[in-house]
Amino acid sequence: MRRPALDQLLYKLRPGDAVVVYKLDRIARSMKDLLLILERIEAAGASFVSLTETIDTATPAGRMMIHILGAFAEFERELIGERTRVGMAAAVARGSILGRPRGLTPTQEKKTCRLFAERRHTKTELARMFDVHISTIKRCLKRTNAA
Numbered sequence: 001m002r003r004p005a006l007d008q009l010l011y012k013l014r015p016g017d018a019v020v021v022y023k024l025d026r027i028a029r030s031m032k033d034l035l036l037i038l039e040r041i042e043a044a045g046a047s048f049v050s051l052t053e054t055i056d057t058a059t060p061a062g063r064m065m066i067h068i069l070g071a072f073a074e075f076e077r078e079l080i081g082e083r084t085r086v087g088m089a090a091a092v093a094r095g096s097i098l099g100r101p102r103g104l105t106p107t108q109e110k111k112t113c114r115l116f117a118e119r120r121h122t123k124t125e126l127a128r129m130f131d132v133h134i135s136t137i138k139r140c141l142k143r144t145n146a147a
Contacts, residue, residue, distance in 0.1 A: 010037065015045030023052045024066070025073035034070040103136035112137060113144045 006027070009019065019041050021027045028034035038057065041048050048057050053069055056062040088098060104112060108130055115121045116137075123141070127134040 006037070010040045010044070013041060013044035013046040017044070017046040018049050019046060020049045020051065022050075024050045024069050025077065028070065028073070029077065031067070031070045031074050034066070034073075038066065103132040104130060104140055109140045109144070112140050116141060 013019070019027075024034070028037055038048060042057075048066075053065075055065050055069070057066055092098065102109075112126050112130065115126060116123070121129065123134055123137045126137045130137075
């Protein structure tokens with residue numbers, strides 16, 4: 001749970017403050033995270049407000065509802081992750097290439113490697129020549145063991 005902005009918000013809370021979120025699932029990634037965040041909010045003397053779920057965490061019924069909604073939010077996130085993994089695997093099985101397109105065509109990559117191997121151009125010059133970032137040239141050379 002590395003969320004610097006959330007950590008800063010929780011650190012700066014004072015009695016009487018309110019943490020306002022659009023939806024419950026936007027503040028926590030899991031039920032455990034939600035409970036820890038709510039505990040920190042309570043310990044600071046602040047309140048918690050969700051704009052889409054009207055829940056009063058000051059009452060036992062409100063605390064129970066937040067637990068139920070948090071569990072459903074975690075379940076929904078897990079389902080989305082599972083569907084994403086299945087969809088990506090299906091795309092790979094169909095022959096799709098995942099990720100960003102490469103900055104250089106195969107022909108340009110061969111030319112880049114040849115020019116670099118001949119020591120005719122530096123990596124920076126090649127990047128300018130092909131109008132790509134130097135990292136693209138470095139990855140290209142690394143893939144072909146020309147670096």
